Ligand SMILES: O=c1ccn([C@@H]2O[C@H](COP(=O)(O)OP(=O)(O)O[C@H]3OC[C@H](O)[C@H](O)[C@H]3O)[C@@H](O)[C@H]2O)c(=O)[nH]1
């Protein structure tokens with residue numbers, strides 16, 4: 138009797154898993170059944186002389202700060218140090234169409250039936266099915282098995298648009314800001330919501346980098362996680378900044394962003410006092426940043442992610458430079474990022490990421 142053929146994991150040779158880390162990578166043992174077939178890109182932050190042990194059997198490349206400096210030269214200045222924002226270097230050096238990024242304190246969660254959740258498989262499903270940013274489907278993801286568009290949903294919109302980003306969530310430790318963490322230190326997220334939905338066009342959202350996947354060819358150059366951490370006045374706004382820039386560009390280019398399933402189990406609460414020191418400026422700056430992104434418009438001549446991003450950098454400098462000089466530096470770093478991206482990925486300067 139022939140042994141059952143194990144199905145080839147979806148996108149096995151078209152997806153890289155990017156992990157920022159300052160710790161050991163034992164968490165991979167729990168993910169082995171789901172991650173082992175895939176190539177890992179490990180971005181080691183902090184002291185490059187520290188040896189990061191990768192469990193046996195994983196196919197990976199590892200970059201520390203010395204490697205980043207060697208590969209990018211002066212352009213390495215745009216890659217953050219001592220902040221998880223460094224993960225975006227992994228997006229830049231990857232050669233694959235898709236990226237899944239996960240933190241090293243995120244583990245396999247269980248769904249209400251007690252089954253292990255293959256977060257990677259769900260992200261791939263999210264990315265391979267269209268999004269519906271122009272009209273909200275009240276039964277959530279219409280492309281999901283057992284669901285569809287509801288009555289009154291325009292047939293002209295049922296084809297949907299390509300999905301650029303899949304934003305997953307977290308059981309146990311929720312991704313709260315420091316003030317919320319301080320007032321609710323024991324709060325845990327126990328609610329499993331069985332839904333995936335498209336974030337409507339024109340709506341921003343707080344993108345968390347903990348459990349995130351995206352189509353690198355559609356939106357990769359917009360996934361810059363900014364200037365954070367060492368030497369910078371702000372931290373823990375890396376993924377937020379990337380999410381706002383990305384969403385404005387996705388809306389402009391007609392691409393979709395989904396949030397919801399899959400869940401991971403977030404195991405470690407970082408120190409709220411340390412977090413407060415990192416993020417406090419962001420808490421009041423964002424009251425000006427959000428209106429900026431909500432009112433930003435990109436000219437129709439911007440038809441590639443790179444051209445959109447360069448235009449966004451110009452507007453950041455013009456309109457946010459007066460909030461704080463940091464945004465002038467960030468606007469310049471956005472341009473450096475795109476230059477570095479194009480140097481490492483010469484073939485991606487195409488129309489609309491196609
Ligand atoms: O200096 C650093 C600190 C951490 N990392 C790596 O980044 C991942 C997240 O670190 P950690 O789990 O300690 O922080 P959280 O507060 O849970 O992270 C959330 O908020 C900040 C970021 O937006 C992050 O994406 C969120 O998940 C982890 O893999 C650390 O090893 C680092 O590279 N450099």
Ligand SMILES: [Mn+2]
Nearest residue numbers: 240242405407
């Ligand atoms: Mn964490």
